[in-house]
Amino acid sequence: MNKWIFQGNPTRFNVDAYLLDNDVITWSMRQQHLANYIEIGDDVFIWRSDGNEKGSSGIVARAQVISLPQDYINSEESAQYWYEDVTEVYLAVRLKVLEVEVENMLKRTNLLQHEILQHLPILKIRQNTNYLLTADLGAALVKEWEEAVEKSETQAHLQVKESNTGIVLSIPASSTIHLIECYHIHAFPSPRSYNYSNLVTFRKKGGAMRELYTVIGTFVMDVRHGVVNETIERFPTDVQVRIRQYVEERARDFGFEKPEFQFWVLCFEQSLQHEPQAVKTYNGHVYFTYKDLISGEPYVKISSNQTTNTKADYIHDFEQEMNELKVTPIEETEKEQIVKSRIGQSSFKKALLSFEKKCKLCGVSEEAFLIASHIKPWSISNHHERLDVDNGLLLCPNHNQLFDKGFISFLNNGQIVVSDSIDDNTRQFMHIQVTMKIKLTDRQKVYMQWHLENIFR
Ligand SMILES: [Zn+2]
Incomplete structure (x- = not known):
């Protein structure tokens, strides 16, 4: 992997904001003879030149090459960082920003005194955009940069702790x-x-x-x-x-x-x-x-x-609970009971509630009544299926009973199918109509197909 320095001029565009706002950035490759040396994964240190503030130049960020050099034209998004109109097509690479250190940047004045880094080519020839570093310089720069990052992390801890409200x-x-x-x-x-x-x-x-x-x-x-x-x-x-x-x-x-x-x-x-x-x-x-x-x-x-309150969090909490059960040495049947009794208030239900807040069929929306049911029953699901939110369906107690026992199921398009074994009275009493239709995700459809073939009677 090669190590590079890419330079940006803060009088031409807002270098700091560009780095701080974006995870992925585009940098021009003006030294076209070096383009052949660019490899994906190369380390790039971003050098912000003096601009109007003398003595302010140095390395402010570390990034990683994620594309080979290609022709680019400024997008509207990137144009907002420019102080001038750049409309021509230019050769550039895409970079993933790893760290930005505007506070603890590696200043030119300090680098000039460094035993090895004083030989950085950018300290001698100042007008280029792209500098390819020798292995020695690259290694020394990585070390120096990592120390700066560590220093700023330490400062961050101290600040949090000293404030006492951390x-x-x-x-x-x-x-x-x-x-x-x-x-x-x-x-x-x-x-x-x-x-x-x-x-x-x-x-x-x-x-x-x-x-x-x-x-x-x-x-x-x-x-x-x-x-x-x-x-x-x-x-x-x-x-x-x-x-x-x-x-x-x-x-x-x-x-x-x-x-x-x-x-x-x-x-x-x-x-x-x-x-x-x-x-x-x-x-x-x-x-x-x-x-x-x-x-x-x-x-x-x-x-x-x-x-x-995000889905990701609820799902994670649920998985955490389930994993605790997984490592607890108890009998499967007992486990199932624990899970079932927990389902009423577990984060599995919360996860489902974050998608929809009412019974899929009738719209009952009182959270306390809603039941988070597994489409493919917990007892015969594998570990993944037990944790999979797409294997869940939020239903009111009545509809949950009917679904659990196989009196109703759903076709691929969400259309309800009602078992012949429940009579008209029960249908009416349980509020079931053959025109009912629900929305299913693609992954729910897979579980539902299983329910239709194995549980529906
Ligand atoms: Zn219902």
């Missing part, structure tokens, strides 16, 4: 907590929308919190075939080792419920005295103040209910 994200993790404490890695199905706080703690069963961490790195990885080398190679070797061991052990003992996982690289900050517990227990993630958590009090108040 918010700590608390995540229930009873079944994986030993992995978290052992490897200082946390992973959860992606996407999931925590309101981000870089102070985080994990709750054991019962709600006790033992250790406080900061999040020092994040990435998303497809874990189906184990660790993806390219995804973690930007981390120091010791972190890479921890990630590998975490993935291996979790895959063996616990499993990954989804292909895509968000990973957090954690840094241990401190132990919590008396292992505080929340005054009120709650299954999902909650927030405490840093001040309360370190107060030494055995019970602490949940400081904020910034729980994000």
